[in-house]
Amino acid sequence: MSKSEISGDRYVGVKFRTALTVKDVSSVSGLHELAYWCKQFDHMGLAPPYEYEDGTGSSGNLSFRVPSTDAFMITPAKTSFRKLSAADFVRVTGCDVKEQKIFCEGMNEPSSESFMHCLIYMNRPDVQSIFHGHDQGILSHVKTLDVVMTKSAKSYGTLDLAYEVLKVLGSNNYVVLRGHGFLSMGSSMQDAGELAIRMHEKALDMSESEHPAWDMVGRGRRISKKLLGRLHLK
Numbered sequence: 001m002s003k004s005e006i007s008g009d010r011y012v013g014v015k016f017r018t019a020l021t022v023k024d025v026s027s028v029s030g031l032h033e034l035a036y037w038c039k040q041f042d043h044m045g046l047a048p049p050y051e052y053e054d055g056t057g058s059s060g061n062l063s064f065r066v067p068s069t070d071a072f073m074i075t076p077a078k079t080s081f082r083k084l085s086a087a088d089f090v091r092v093t094g095c096d097v098k099e100q101k102i103f104c105e106g107m108n109e110p111s112s113e114s115f116m117h118c119l120i121y122m123n124r125p126d127v128q129s130i131f132h133g134h135d136q137g138i139l140s141h142v143k144t145l146d147v148v149m150t151k152s153a154k155s156y157g158t159l160d161l162a163y164e165v166l167k168v169l170g171s172n173n174y175v176v177l178r179g180h181g182f183l184s185m186g187s188s189m190q191d192a193g194e195l196a197i198r199m200h201e202k203a204l205d206m207s208e209s210e211h212p213a214w215d216m217v218g219r220g221r222r223i224s225k226k227l228l229g230r231l232h233l234k
């Protein structure tokens with residue numbers, strides 16, 4: 001997969017119909033932790049900003065399961081991770097695959113990858129949190145990292161992409177989306193977040209040892225030692 005094929009998948013908004021019940025969902029517990037992880041993704045360059053007609057969004061999507069259900073809280077579409085607050089998140093209560101429809105509650109449209117999150121939660125009862133980000137270092141080192149990768153590249157936000165993930169998902173908690181990005185999952189937000197960080201740092205180590213003279217543009221950043229310390233205190 002070449003870089004041009006990746007960037008060719010331009011963001012054009014969500015690709016499903018949304019049945020949104022306008023509702024304040026900001027009191028759901030866990031949203032402040034989700035916002036925290038969104039900021040870490042932004043800091044590490046795992047959710048690079050993109051421009052759209054009305055502003056700037058972050059190209060990633062993070063969610064956690066509402067306990068004992070298949071519903072989940074997810075980041076909204078077209079929103080910068082730097083500005084997120086609890087009131088911005090969306091609760092996805094279900095999806096209709098045939099009608100290509102997402103049912104949700106909140107004040108915003110849910111992430112464009114809501115189908116992918118929805119089908120993973122339905123198929124993996126053990127998964128409580130799913131983080132999706134973009135990491136050029138991971139894509140460049142898939143073979144060495146020895147991680148599972150989807151067999152073919154599919155356009156973002158489609159059911160095809162969600163099904164492609166299910167084909168290789170098994171009991172894996174880390175899946176690379178061919179030519180696109182990664183999924184990090186776990187039994188908590190902390191698990192999903194720390195796995196994403198570990199893989200990102202491994203890929204950075206590989207990039208640096210291969211090309212020590214490269215500048216760091218496009219590689220993403222390391223999490224700061226201070227933040228890393230805080231993670232283990234949580």
Ligand SMILES: [Zn+2]
Binds near residue numbers: 134
């Ligand atoms: Zn993506």
